[in-house]
Amino acid sequence: MLRIEKGARLRKPTRRDVLKYTGAAALGTLAAPALAQERVLRIGFVSPQTGPLAAFGEADTFVLEGVRAALASGIEAGGSRWQVEILSRDSQSNPNRCAEVASDLILRDEVDLILASSTGDTTNPVADVAELNEVPCLTTDTPWEAHFFGRGGNPAEGFDWTWHFFWGLGDLLGVFADMWGRFDTNHRVGGLFANDVEGVALTHPELGFPAPIQAAGYDMVLPGLMTPMTDDLTAFIGAFNEAETEIITGAVTPPDFSTFWTQAAQQGLRSRLKFATIAKAMLFPAAVEALGDTGDGITTEVWWSPGHPFVSGLMGQSAGEFCAAYSTATGRQWTQPLGFKHALLEVAIDALKRAADPKDPDSLRDAIAGTDYQSLVRPVSFGGGPRNPVRNVCTTPLVAGQWKRGTATPYELAVVDNTRATDIPLTGDLTLLD
CATH class of the missing domain: 3.40.50.2300 (Response regulator)
Structure with a gap:
């Protein structure tokens, strides 16, 4: 039984609290074959696909389809084979809506990792919800100061669950x-x-x-x-x-x-x-x-173009090859968020692969913190080097x-x-x- 001491300060329970006090009972009702089938990792992906910021989400479908195809046979992580599901949600260019879909992804869909991109109106609400619920989170496409300081970040402390890569003001x-x-x-x-x-x-x-x-x-x-x-x-x-x-x-x-x-x-x-x-x-x-x-x-x-001299660690494509593939598939001209959307998923998948237990939030958090990965937009690292102006942030070229x-x-x-x-x-x- 959970006891609350007299005078204790109450807070909203996080997903981790719910799992801690209900998980054991729930597991006891599952049959062994069901447990064997639960080798699925879920990634939440939030971006503005409609509304005044919809141009930032124009390439989402192409990027998601390509990454899903690349992951069709699953990934190796923590000594096991896992299928990967990517659940995409539209923020509608609205910060309030963004927080709602982020909460649904975390509390209802129980994603293991949540991603967001395309201006602070999307990245900040998602990161705040993730930090509150102690769920690992990666974001991009927002100047890092607007993301970090816009969320009340303290350079001496940083955040515990949220990481960001992009250029700065x-x-x-x-x-x-x-x-x-x-x-x-x-x-x-x-x-x-x-x-x-x-x-x-x-x-x-x-x-x-x-x-x-x-x-x-x-x-x-x-x-x-x-x-x-x-x-x-x-x-x-x-x-x-x-x-x-x-x-x-x-x-x-x-x-x-x-x-x-x-x-x-x-x-x-x-x-x-x-x-x-x-x-x-x-x-x-x-x-x-x-x-x-x-x-x-x-x-x-x-931020990114066909001439950027970087290669995807996931697909092996150069920036130029990726832009050409996009234009061939869609009939549209390349657009800058194209590379960063792909890189966001790349970095996320790399962290899942390196986590000792990708289903454990602490393990996945530590894997993200230890990222040193060659992405389509540039190497991304959170190890405290010259491209890390504050904890949780890696800068990219401009x-x-x-x-x-x-x-x-x-x-x-x-x-x-x-x-x-x-x-x-x-x-x-x-x-x-x-």
Whole structure:
């Protein structure tokens, strides 16, 4: 019998608590043949497949089908053969919905490991639910500061159950400043940031863009945070016009940037700009194509591309081969999250294989902490090296890209500055906006 001492602080029971006090009784009712058949490992996979962030989930089906096929015969882990089930759930681009599906995966589907990707609106709620329930969790596709500090992370302590790999805000600003510094401008930068996890992190006075941009010699105009899905951005455009900004940067969703870019042309801002360097929204071919002729010359960050010199430890494919396979299978142009979605599953499967007992959360947690794996996006390690700025985080390389008129497709994303990752080849020349 579970006894609660007088005056003890009550907390919500975790999945581990439930299993601890009910598991023995439940096991006693199972027949031996049933136990022999329970060689199944379950992975929860959460991403935005609908809603304003749906572009981040565009490649999910292709990636999941390929990984499931590669795992069809199961994996060896802990001295046994296991089948692997991947349960995919749509966050609907909604943090509340994301927390709900994460809870269902953990408490109802009893996943052994949960994964999440595609901005802090998805990764942070999943990681928080996993940490609460003491379930191992891996995430990617969110600047690491927005993920770690956005969840109240303490660098001296870190987290117990959640790990993340991606680039950071300092990497992003450095890549942007490398591009801007190659041409003469008036050094006035307008900031268009949404009122979401990334926007709050990127506009933080010390940890975000403002202080480093000023230290680099630029004046930043920051009118506030934009309400997502707003239909009137006149106040922002007016502030940028008044300051005579020649550079616009920011992080918003594709629909919100499309609204801004149309109104910027109508209100005379676009004709003066030398750079429009937009994170998040301008990662995707479809988002640039939606701008028509005005997409040419927009700059953005490049997390991953066909030219990245990395190979999948699971499939043996290079980045270029994986992109080609995606285009052949879907008829669509490669997209940056493609590589990171695959890498997320790769790292997860590697941890399951190395765990002494993949069904034991502690064992799997320790396997993740000891990761040193060659993924499709780069080697991922949580061992405390130079690419681990805080516990639980591994950084990945970042270069600069520019959208240019394509031949086989309407637009192609060229790598135009590789100052911070010279092993990633250049594929085009940087030019100013027309």
